[in-house]
Amino acid sequence: MRHPPRSVLAAVAGAAALIGSVTVPVVTASAAAPACSVEYSVTSQWGSGFQGAVKITNNTAAMSSWSLGFDFAGGQELTQGWNARWSQSGTTVTAASESYNGSLATGASVSAGFIASWSGSNTVPTSFKLNGTSCNTAVEPSPTPEPTDPAESGPPVLRASGNKLVDAGGATRRLLGVNRSGGEFMCVQGRGVFDGPVDDASVKAIADWKANTVRIPLNEECWLGLSNIDPAYAGANYINAVKGLVAKVKAHGMTPVVELHWTHGQYTGNSAGCSDVHASCQKPMPDMQYTPSFWASVANTFKNDRTVVFDLFNEPYPDRATSTTTQAWQCWRDGGSCPGIGYEVAGMQDLVDSVRGTGATNLVLAGGIAYSNDLSQWLTYKPADPAGNLAAAWHVYNFNTCADESCWNSTLAPVAAQVPLVAGEIGENTCAHGFIDQVMKWFDSHGLSYLGWTWNTWDCSSGPSLISGYDGTPTAFGTGLRDHLRALNG
CATH class of the missing domain: 3.20.20.80 (Glycosidases)
Known part of the structure; x- marks a missing residue:
């Protein structure tokens, strides 16, 4: 099967009044380290729109590409983005790495920004997943599974x-x-x-x-x-x-x-x-x-x-x-x-x-x-x-x-x-x-x-x-x- 062409979102232009940053907190130092950390911030906001940013930190093994997912909870609609391939389906927003920033070493961070519309309230997302793994959540040791017969389970x-x-x-x-x-x-x-x-x-x-x-x-x-x-x-x-x-x-x-x-x-x-x-x-x-x-x-x-x-x-x-x-x-x-x-x-x-x-x-x-x-x-x-x-x-x-x-x-x-x-x-x-x-x-x-x-x-x-x-x-x-x-x- 042939494949759809890659789409690229336009870079943002123009400026808006800075209203301060709203950042999702990460776990405290006393907790077990999360697999990944995401800082979400609203950097500016105006009548029907706002500019936001995410900073992603990878705390696990190095990855060659990444995809961040989260949900808008206040009816926001993504319009543009940069430093990632942004998309939205329903309330779910996805930011996937570009060719130039896909490699993310252990402990490394990457940032990306976007513009979206809003009305009523501009509720901040609280749950993020990087390549399907929950971020900002302490990782607890998994219980050792009971041994299984590969012939039965595989x-x-x-x-x-x-x-x-x-x-x-x-x-x-x-x-x-x-x-x-x-x-x-x-x-x-x-x-x-x-x-x-x-x-x-x-x-x-x-x-x-x-x-x-x-x-x-x-x-x-x-x-x-x-x-x-x-x-x-x-x-x-x-x-x-x-x-x-x-x-x-x-x-x-x-x-x-x-x-x-x-x-x-x-x-x-x-x-x-x-x-x-x-x-x-x-x-x-x-x-x-x-x-x-x-x-x-x-x-x-x-x-x-x-x-x-x-x-x-x-x-x-x-x-x-x-x-x-x-x-x-x-x-x-x-x-x-x-x-x-x-x-x-x-x-x-x-x-x-x-x-x-x-x-x-x-x-x-x-x-x-x-x-x-x-x-x-x-x-x-x-x-x-x-x-x-x-x-x-x-x-x-x-x-x-x-x-x-x-x-x-x-x-x-x-x-x-x-x-x-x-x-x-x-x-x-x-x-x-x-x-x-x-x-x-x-x-x-x-x-x-x-x-x-x-x-x-x-x-x-x-x-x-x-x-x-x-x-x-x-x-x-x-x-x-x-x-x-x-x-x-x-």
């Missing part, structure tokens, strides 16, 4: 058995959940690693929807630490951030799917997402220069944890570059010099070989052509997998070609009869859920898996967004998926 080790996904005990499993976008684009744009918080509270909110799977899109240049990426978001820093999110997903009993979304290679042909050689958009196919190395590194990182699933490449579209469907499918599987694509392509067989060459036997997903919406010849061109642990991946939105039951019956059903099938992305651009309701009904009837796009607080009109808040507050679109998952797994 996600299952999955393998393909015929056309089913099964766990170690042979029970049939389905991957039902969401995508958590951000890791594919924030780093290459120099804005951090993830878009929004990825702390325990935000991951728990996904689990509270009764999801059992989280798909995590990645960027190969950031993982490999190439020179065009800000070192703060590249190489070991990026890898450790991904490993941290994977661990949180697992801690809540959900299956992590790590997926390669954006790759290197210059493509300016039909349906090009960008003209950049770097991994700043969706390319028609992976590149031989870096992608096999990426998958060898990812596989080595997670090969001793077979609960992690590998999704080889987000949305191949060699069909837009080549003149025939046969050429497209040959390019998809075999790579090499593909018609219409100017760089050497890594085919799906190359990527399977890279993963298996490390000794990793994790479940692997491979999406078809036409942005993973066409599986018509997937079985014909299926890559050889020495581990026998390969499943087909498929994406569908209401604007795709294969978006009705007739197509699903004719092209998906034959694939699903032979191999496990996972809809890695389902969604619609209407901000409603009538279309995904149809998708989920069909997939349920066939015992198949699906993941909603996406667990991010974007403007739904610019791309399917499941939530309006990282506490799990759903959009109208997200309500359909949430209620369905809870009905299935509640």
Whole structure:
């Protein structure tokens, strides 16, 4: 799926009469240190508006990006802001870090300001969360949890058995959940690693929807630490951030799917997402220069944890570059010099070989052509997998070609009869859920898996967004998926 453009709020101009500062107090020195401190102040106020500021102090581990959330309690409405990407949904205000101030070391502070309207009273917010963690509150030691059997509390080790996904005990499993976008684009744009918080509270909110799977899109240049990426978001820093999110997903009993979304290679042909050689958009196919190395590194990182699933490449579209469907499918599987694509392509067989060459036997997903919406010849061109642990991946939105039951019956059903099938992305651009309701009904009837796009607080009109808040507050679109998952797994 492509992503909405970044919006930037205008800087404030003009001045108003200073009326003094109203500051939210922090905890006293005698209490245990808070994870974070926030000082909120009203620096000036006039007839229908006021200027405010927040000073955030991080008292925990260093972070590469931050997001502050709080609620206006007096009917205030945000109008402008600076030193952060400000937004408001209902009463909830969010200030997310910019590219230049996302890094926040332990003990470091950052300030941001805004202008808002008010009427009646200008009540000062009293509760703040930084990356989902409550601020200005003493942190008490957590009780030591009782030991648990990881086999009972964690996600299952999955393998393909015929056309089913099964766990170690042979029970049939389905991957039902969401995508958590951000890791594919924030780093290459120099804005951090993830878009929004990825702390325990935000991951728990996904689990509270009764999801059992989280798909995590990645960027190969950031993982490999190439020179065009800000070192703060590249190489070991990026890898450790991904490993941290994977661990949180697992801690809540959900299956992590790590997926390669954006790759290197210059493509300016039909349906090009960008003209950049770097991994700043969706390319028609992976590149031989870096992608096999990426998958060898990812596989080595997670090969001793077979609960992690590998999704080889987000949305191949060699069909837009080549003149025939046969050429497209040959390019998809075999790579090499593909018609219409100017760089050497890594085919799906190359990527399977890279993963298996490390000794990793994790479940692997491979999406078809036409942005993973066409599986018509997937079985014909299926890559050889020495581990026998390969499943087909498929994406569908209401604007795709294969978006009705007739197509699903004719092209998906034959694939699903032979191999496990996972809809890695389902969604619609209407901000409603009538279309995904149809998708989920069909997939349920066939015992198949699906993941909603996406667990991010974007403007739904610019791309399917499941939530309006990282506490799990759903959009109208997200309500359909949430209620369905809870009905299935509640």
